[in-house]
Each structure stands twice: as C-alpha cells, then as structure tokens.
Amino acid sequence: MAKGILVKANGGPEVLEYCDVPVARPREGQVLIRQNAIGVNFIDVYYRSGLYPSQLPFVPGSEGAGVVLEVGPGVSHFKKGDRVAYGMSSGAYAEERVVDEKILVHIPEGISDEIAASMMLKGLTAQYLLRRTFPVKPGHTILFHAAAGGVGLIACQWAKHLGATVIGTVGSQDKVQLAKDNGCDHVILYRDEDFVARVNEITGGKRCDVVYDGVGKSTFPGSLDCLKPFGMFVSFGNASGPVDAFNLGLLAQKGSLYATRPSLGAHVADRKVLDEMAADLFSVVKSGAVKIPLHARYKLSEARQAxxxxxxxQTTGAMVLLP
Structure with a gap:
C-alpha cells in the first residue's frame, strides 16, 4: 500500500480522498516507480467529475516522474534507480505506482523531476504539433488558439524559437502579457475581437501557414478563414466543445486547405518515436529556448485544493503534486 488519492464517486474536488491505495507488483513489461512529482491537468477534472467516464473507484492523474524501484519480467529499457517520466498512464496520484515500460522515458541530467512531471503531456503535445504534424520553419506565420494555456505557453515559445511569427489568441486581458512573454509576437482577445479580421490585419492579408486549435467549436470555422491557400488546420482539442461535422468541400472553397485531427496517443505508440519526441522536448528545454512555466506546487494530500x-x-502554467 501507498498513500494516494482515490475517487469513489464522481463529483467536485471534495471527492478526492487522500488514503492508502493498493500498489501492485510489476508484471510482464511493467515497472514499479516511486514518484517524486505528479502533473495536474484539466483532463483530471473531467475524469473526477464523470464527464469522461471511468470505472469507480479509481486513482486519477496521468502524468508523473520518479525513480524505478523494481522492473517486471521482459523489461529491457529500464533498470532499478533510473529516473523516469511518463505522460499517458491513468493512476498517477499516488506515492508509488506500476507503469507500462512502453510509455516511460528516461529523464536526462539537467531536468528536474518537477519539470519533467509538469511537461510530459503538454510538452509532447507541443512537440507533435510543431515538429511532426505541421513542421514549423523560419518564415512561417502561425496562429495558436489559447496561447496562454498549458500547451500554448510551451508551443508558442517553441514556435518562436523555430523562427515563426507567432499570433496567439487568449480569452482575457490578464493573459495578454503572459502570452507575449512566452513567444507571441501578436495577441488577440478572441472573445472581444474578430480574430479573423485581426489576423488579416496583422498579416497584411497574407494570413497563416497553419492554425493550431485546441478550443474547437467556438473558433470554427473562423480558423479556416485565417489560413492562406494550402494552409493546414490542426484541431487537437475541444475546450469549447467539439467541431461539428462539416462538408469537406469547405476546404476547397477556402483555398485547397488541409485539415487534420491528430492525437498524442497515436504519435507515441511507437517506442522509437516516443524516445525521439522526448529527446527533442528535453533538448529544447535544457537549452533554455523553452521554459516550462511551473507556477504552483501542492502536497499530494492537497489534491483537493489543487x-x-x-x-x-487561479493559476497559470503548470501545476504539480508532491508526494
């Protein structure tokens, strides 16, 4: 047994119960780790509330970092004492836990457990968006919706580092400076301004090479009108609700556009690709070109307050729980 957070019934933060949770022995292809930091993401709220169904009771969370205590049969990539992190495995809110080897990565020197735990989901998402889905190059102009969000703060810094002109949208005035401090050349208040008109104004009518949209319903189809001919619309989230089905002919009408709906899970399914993505992410963070905005730390027992x-x-940037 180890201390952790258990959800026995869906509801508000009050259902997050700090108690003893069972810890299994690692089986074939699994690794037992002691966690030093646990990432907190809004998807954890969706599972806790029941918006995303999960079998009760369950330990929430999907991101963490720590040290290998024991490896199961057939594990070849890790050994006892290795520092490791992961970004896609439910059951993270616990002192110790078992994780499948295939989703773990080694943490390099120069990256703390807190930073690793706070950037795996968001950082790997930024990586596949900017480096694999639409590879951003010098001279590109990009539009990133929710630029002051967890993914946006990392992605906009990274895109700027890659040489792009970065236009970001935010939902409130207090996030404008935050977006500017994290890579955005131009910031649009998409609730108060016509973001399509502003993009047209900023680019002198040339529009963008790519739009990265994690907002969804409320920014579509306006996002398509921000693209130059042959531009790419990348939908990777639906914070305002999913994009409704639309006639593909719309892409032809608006300039032979491309549209895609990628997912992190598909990109990291291959061990070699996951290692390459993680190495790219760790490298750009170690260099200082991308800074991970870790703004809040809570004890694991304070998950409810988190x-x-x-x-x-009340918070911006990343948040971690410390066992």
Missing amino acids: HEALESR
Missing part, C-alpha cells in the same frame, strides 16, 4: 485552484482559474 483542483479548486485549477477550476477557478
């Missing part, structure tokens, strides 16, 4: 702060939008 969720309250997250849902009330």
